[in-house]
Amino acid sequence: MAVIQARGLGKAYKGKNAVSNLSFDVRPGTVTGFLGPNGSGKSTTMRLMLGLDSGVGTCTFDGQPFSAYDVPMQHVGALLEAKPFHPTRSARNHLRMIAAPNGIPDHRVDEVLGIVGLSDVAGKEPGTFSLGMGQRLGLAAALLGNPHTLILDEPANGLDPQGIRWMRDLLKAQASEGRTVFVSSHLLSEMALMADELVVIGRGRMIANGPVEDFTRQSSANHVKVRSPEATKLASMIGQRLAGQGSVRAVGPSELAVVGLTADDIGDMAFDSQIRLHELSTIQASLEDAFLELTGGSEEFQAHAPMPYAGQAQVPPPYAGQQQPGQAQGQPPYAGQQPGPYQPGQEGAPWGSPEPGSQQSPQHPDDNQGGRA
Amino acid sequence: MIAAFKYEWQRLTTLASTWWITGSSIGVSVGFTFLVCMFMRLNLPGELKGDVSKDDSRFFLEAGMTQFSNVDPFYYLVAFAIAILGVLSWGHEYRHGMIRATLTAVPNRTAVWTAKFVTIGVWVAVVVLVSCLVSLLCTLLWFGSLDFDYDWGELFLSILQRVVFSVLVTWLVMAATELIRHQTFALVLLYLWPLGVENLLRLFFLIFGQFNQGINDAARFMPFNAGSRIIQDFSLINGYESVDGVFDTPLSALGGFIIFGGITALAMAGSLFSFRTRDA
Numbered sequence A: 001m002a003v004i005q006a007r008g009l010g011k012a013y014k015g016k017n018a019v020s021n022l023s024f025d026v027r028p029g030t031v032t033g034f035l036g037p038n039g040s041g042k043s044t045t046m047r048l049m050l051g052l053d054s055g056v057g058t059c060t061f062d063g064q065p066f067s068a069y070d071v072p073m074q075h076v077g078a079l080l081e082a083k084p085f086h087p088t089r090s091a092r093n094h095l096r097m098i099a100a101p102n103g104i105p106d107h108r109v110d111e112v113l114g115i116v117g118l119s120d121v122a123g124k125e126p127g128t129f130s131l132g133m134g135q136r137l138g139l140a141a142a143l144l145g146n147p148h149t150l151i152l153d154e155p156a157n158g159l160d161p162q163g164i165r166w167m168r169d170l171l172k173a174q175a176s177e178g179r180t181v182f183v184s185s186h187l188l189s190e191m192a193l194m195a196d197e198l199v200v201i202g203r204g205r206m207i208a209n210g211p212v213e214d215f216t217r218q219s220s221a222n223h224v225k226v227r228s229p230e231a232t233k234l235a236s237m238i239g240q241r242l243a244g245q246g247s248v249r250a251v252g253p254s255e256l257a258v259v260g261l262t263a264d265d266i267g268d269m270a271f272d273s274q275i276r277l278h279e280l281s282t283i284q285a286s287l288e289d290a291f292l293e294l295t296g297g298s299e300e301f302q303a304h305a306p307m308p309y310a311g312q313a314q315v316p317p318p319y320a321g322q323q324q325p326g327q328a329q330g331q332p333p334y335a336g337q338q339p340g341p342y343q344p345g346q347e348g349a350p351w352g353s354p355e356p357g358s359q360q361s362p363q364h365p366d367d368n369q370g371g372r373a
Numbered sequence B: 001m002i003a004a005f006k007y008e009w010q011r012l013t014t015l016a017s018t019w020w021i022t023g024s025s026i027g028v029s030v031g032f033t034f035l036v037c038m039f040m041r042l043n044l045p046g047e048l049k050g051d052v053s054k055d056d057s058r059f060f061l062e063a064g065m066t067q068f069s070n071v072d073p074f075y076y077l078v079a080f081a082i083a084i085l086g087v088l089s090w091g092h093e094y095r096h097g098m099i100r101a102t103l104t105a106v107p108n109r110t111a112v113w114t115a116k117f118v119t120i121g122v123w124v125a126v127v128v129l130v131s132c133l134v135s136l137l138c139t140l141l142w143f144g145s146l147d148f149d150y151d152w153g154e155l156f157l158s159i160l161q162r163v164v165f166s167v168l169v170t171w172l173v174m175a176a177t178e179l180i181r182h183q184t185f186a187l188v189l190l191y192l193w194p195l196g197v198e199n200l201l202r203l204f205f206l207i208f209g210q211f212n213q214g215i216n217d218a219a220r221f222m223p224f225n226a227g228s229r230i231i232q233d234f235s236l237i238n239g240y241e242s243v244d245g246v247f248d249t250p251l252s253a254l255g256g257f258i259i260f261g262g263i264t265a266l267a268m269a270g271s272l273f274s275f276r277t278r279d280a
Helices: A042-049 A091-102 A105-114 A131-143 A161-176 A188-194 A212-217 A231-241 A265-271 A287-296 B002-013 B016-042 B054-065 B077-095 B098-105 B109-144 B151-181 B183-208 B212-220 B223-228 B253-277
Strands: A005-014 A016-026 A031-035 A058-063 A074-080 A150-153 A179-185 A197-202 A204-210 A223-227 A247-252 A255-259 A281-285
Touching: A005 A188, A016 A042, A016 A058, A016 A197, A016 A204, A031 A042, A031 A161, A031 A188, A042 A058, A042 A179, A074 A131, A074 B098, A091 A105, A091 A131, A091 B002, A091 B098, A105 A131, A131 A150, A131 A161, A131 A212, A150 A161, A161 A188, A188 A287, A197 A287, A204 A212, A204 A287, A212 A287, A212 B109, A223 A231, A223 A265, A231 A247, A231 A255, A231 A265, A265 A281, A265 B016, B002 B016, B002 B077, B002 B098, B002 B109, B016 B054, B016 B077, B016 B109, B054 B109, B054 B151, B077 B098, B077 B109, B077 B151, B077 B183, B098 B109, B109 B151, B109 B253, B151 B183, B151 B223, B151 B253, B183 B223, B212 B223, B223 B253
Parallel strands: A031 A179, A031 A197, A074 A150, A150 A179
Antiparallel strands: A005 A016, A005 A058, A197 A204, A223 A255, A223 A281, A247 A255
């Protein structure tokens, strides 16, 4: 079955790198999510993969570049635009037009219109379509040739919740039939439900790729939640036990967040020290947690939180007086126990993630060669 | 290449604008001929009979058939109407983001470019042919009682000249649209340049030509002035103008074709290079 192999993809606009030396594989039988902040180069990468933009590097689909296929839509289906059609050409005619050069019979047009739920509006002008209907038509075009590979840029944009679930089920079904599905999305919760593997980029550079579980497992947002009336005492003991290999953070008067120890470890420790526990639970990082942590600082366009209104109360730190000099609010009170963003190269770093010192974004041209997704 | 032609044919024929531009181009041109002939005929006294000389037959039939485009400074209405199809053929690609759908359906850019120019060119040629033939019928509808000296070879040559001129105009604006990638600006350019800018320049050349005849003569090399010589052989001022050499004053039809065709070929070459190398 088809595999996508991207090697050294790169593109610069007016001297500024939009995509830099991206290399990754996308395996068949999986839904691979393509994540990155706004302006990180996802759409540019997809266009480079299909030869729509000029740039450097190669991308092959089952060993051949997209342009080498005589009937490309029977091999690779793509959705790159939110409304990729003329507003006055009917949906059916739009599909017939792109089917004609690809040897796709007309009856297939009606089939895919049925698959995406647009049969009733097949003869209507898509200029009147909602964004979601437009996306469905775009998806119909991608599915038209029953291709072994799908490349979809933000296909869930504009879809309602039912539409999103439908699309998720559709793409998962396509992958389960052995097809290769490469899909970008900003909907991280949706991606968490749909994707098997991830390619994550920031500022046009590879940040990480690999299975979703590996991606979230490395997040510092994975922690053990501890509630105890003797939280301060327990925190000191945990801090000594960690010895810099993790962190313990006070998140309330009687609550701790511990990274680096399991719930069993903490439970045993509390039992041995006769410390009462009211809650001990393992908190799994969400894909959103992991994504935000990993791509922090790599957004092209950063917004800032609005200033509080004058006189608005500030949230005090959990323990008044525990703030360390030079330490920001909400940071761990225990020096040397760094719970901050995932540090590349730390133990358990995801394969395919940046080298130490690259600060979430590969600096060397060869530092993301041959990643697998 | 066949795939690209299939795509372009579907693209062209599934758009409503193709049909109404085609229909109105033929309708307006034929209607113009019909109304002018009717007006003339109704204002001529009594029964119209008698022989018409060879020169008069040639002039009158050609004028009726081609909406007086054989007369300088008239312009050929059909060419500038149907050329809008050429603007839209590239304009729609960029205005509606169709270019990516096009290139994912047919990744061979040279084939896409060729199919567009050839398909639109053939379509324009057929429209001009139909317009000429129906206009000739309208002319004969009102003046059929006259005994014209029919020179079918000359009439065929007149049609061929309109086909060549119209296709060149269309290809030129297609190339311009691909280069500037802006449909509205290309449409403005289609009318502003030949009908506004060149006529203004021609006026300036005429004024400065009072001091230096060479300046006035140079006006014939402006693109659309040269192009119009493909179809015009009669001047409102000088009547039939004898042509001495290919590039003399006035330009011969061949000279006009070489200049206008050369400019069009250059623009097309630029657009092909652009289309092959720029991002979609």
